[in-house]
Amino acid sequence: MRAFLKHRLAVGGALITLVVFGAVALGPLLSPYSPTEMDFSALLAPPSFAHPFGTDSFGRDVLTRVLEGARISLCVSLAGASAALALGTACGLFAAYRGGLADSVMMRASDLLFSFPSFVLALFLMVVLGFGVTNIALAITLVYFPIFARLSRNLGAVVLTEPWVQAARLFGQSTACILVREILPNIAAPLMVQATIGVAFGIVIEAGLSFLGLGVQPPTPSLGTIMADGREYFGPAPWVITLTGVAISFALLGLNLLGDGLRDLSDPKLRSRP
């Protein structure tokens, strides 16, 4: 923990992420506006004290919409990334332990999924599954599953060769016990790093899908739909799409710095303990 606090990037990333989470959680509650409330007297108003992000073509407060949209984005990508982490790790560890045919089949299936560019795959899944928030989460899960499966399988395969795992077999520990007690804690760090990256990408995928109209449907705000709106009247009101984009970048920056920091910290050479 002490080491974490000393790493400036990680702390910076964590702080930004916390700010984002806090704003997203509390913002819509504190905001005097509702995300769908329209004010026809202030259409496309530029950023001001009353409307820090300005208003859109329906007179809705953009900041409130952004925060609400961000909340949905974060929930969806957290759900998707967590599911991918859980399923991918379970499958990867199983493949590593069994080896042989099970391993080959699982890895080839992962490779197949992995060979599609992630956004294209997500697009395809949305078309097949239909629109909606849960399906976006599912798409994110499927896109990210192979990464976790492969990572946990490779890391797990290395840990399996360690003498303490062989000792566990000699003591008669069950497969499940070995996977959970002996292997999982020792591969957790790189997986967590990958998870933060997964959430960041999930946000991008969700925003992208919604931008194309394949994700969250209006009037529910989504970072993507806000940007789609803002694109249409970029000339008279550039702040909508710009500020929304900045907000997304800010959140991603926080997550990436946090991930970088965690990755650096999981490097045993940097641990100060002898």
Place this chain on the structure above:
Amino acid sequence: MVDHMSEARSQEPLVSLEQIQLTFERANSLLDRRRMRVLDNVTLAIQRGEILGLVGESGSGKTTLGKTIVQLYRPRGRILYGGSDLAAMSERALLPIRRRLQMVFQDPLSSFNPHFSVGASVALPLKLHGLVTRENARKRVFELLEQVGLNADHADRFPHELSGGQLQRVAIARVLGLKPDLIVADEAVSKLDVSVRAQILNLIRRANRASHVGFVFITHDLAVARFLCDRIAVMYCGRIVEIGGTESIFSDPHHPYTARLINARKSLDTVELASEGRDPSTAPAACSFAPRCSRRQARCTQEQPVLTGNAFHHAVACFDPVQPSGAPRLNDVSCKTVA
């Protein structure tokens, strides 16, 4: 030591390996798969309570044989223990037996999960086999640690906080707690400092004398083997080439390889062994040591010699064993191996 041995000999062996074969496949590429015969027709009987040394160079198969005895590798052949053939049993059936055949590894640090305290690692196997309850687990762990010369405070330490010697003691405690019949010690003292080595060797000897737990002691250090072991088996290229009582082997080695091993340490002006490293993938219908042997004859390149003699006194696999002058040649003896 002689009495100990004669007593042991008259009993049924604890573990009996018969015609053990183990082949590893290494795939250099999809098409080039090399099969290495790592254990080649090994037959060995281990008596209850004895300390058997397995010596040889790296690649001889001694570690693999050790791991095969505890069923970390499943070979072809038969391994008789307690009336059953371990090699034929399923993993599930093996579970209750696992406790009796244990192992101590070469690197003490990597034989413990770094995420748990050593006390927790000692307690887990005890709990798994129902040897302790939740209440008395901690107390039993303290007892075991004291038995190996550590004290109760060490229980809550993590592996990286202890030295190699201390960790190896914990590893021995962990294994002794299960009250096994046999412990395979795989180069268990090789990575330790000289003074610590003495402490651990004494610990092993005391454990053996006190509870008659047997050891298969794998090492490449002959001085240590000579000190600790009742019997020695010399391995070369996956086969046992010589086996017998320690003193007999050391004072009167029969196999040319054994003789070389023993003389290697005595003086540093050694004769160069012809080539280093041989390819175990070739399945020899010949003595594997022949290419490096100065006593090589025609027969040695055509036939594989088998262990001949009494494995408790002295047995050797060689067509022209080294003899002290005047003694009769071993290959005149007609009895096959009584392993």
Place this chain on the structure above:
Amino acid sequence: MTEPLLDVEDLRVTFGANGSVSEVVGGVSFSVYPGEVLGLIGESGSGKTVTGLALLRLLPEQARADARRLRYRGRDLSGMRGRDFDALRGRELAMIFQDPVGAFNPVKTIRWHLAGTVAGAREDDLARMLDEVGIRDPRRVLGCYPQQLSGGMLQRALIAMVFALRPALIIADEPTTNLDNIVEGQILALIRTRQRELATSLIFVTHDLTIAHAICDRVAVMYAGEIVEIGATADVIERPRHPYTIGLLNTARSLERRDELLFEIVGEPGTRARGQACRFSPRCPRATPACVASHPDLVPIFGGVAVRCPLHG
């Protein structure tokens, strides 16, 4: 008396991390003469390896080394600029490591490595270098990559490379610890032969008294970062004076004799007393109040032997 090739006085090495500093080598002094083999004997925590690394400026970043005097052939080493020292290190000072793998580039052949040490060498010369170190089939080995060779063969190749440089001083850090008995004997014989042929000075770091006895002209026994006994091998090993040296020898001898139980030195290697006391005193069977009262100096006894122990002057 000839001039020493290497003269070290009061070498200290500290490792500092995040505010806590520990002294790994504390005031080590010795000389190495041309053509002689000096053994540094010790266990974990003795500082023997760090001493060797410090001499060649191979310590990691968080280590600090300094010495009151550090002279090589009369030249001051501590003040030398990095560039000058690098030139010296490649040509006159060399090291043989415990694990040869780290000394080789895994994507380059052995031929490339050997050719790098001797300018203008032809294939025949390179093959002969390998042949001299006992590698059979040198032409095949020249084309191999490091990971295709066993530990013993790599160590031989490394020795070929190091001796090809014809250095004046080689530091060998436990070069045979990872090897089997047979191969170990051969490598040691090889090192000794080459050392004698070329009259190279050698600092041989080891924990094994038997090896030191066979190879070294003089030995320095180290404990907790200090030299506790130093002198001609025959003197130190046959008539040891420091209780630690005596303990090491007793352990080796009881192993040879095959006693029922081996002689044990009580405690863990590297344990040291704090403050002003003899660092070995917590483990010493002969410790007296005088041993704890003040830190003993390394005192010459006779004929080149010096001991750090209040029981001996």
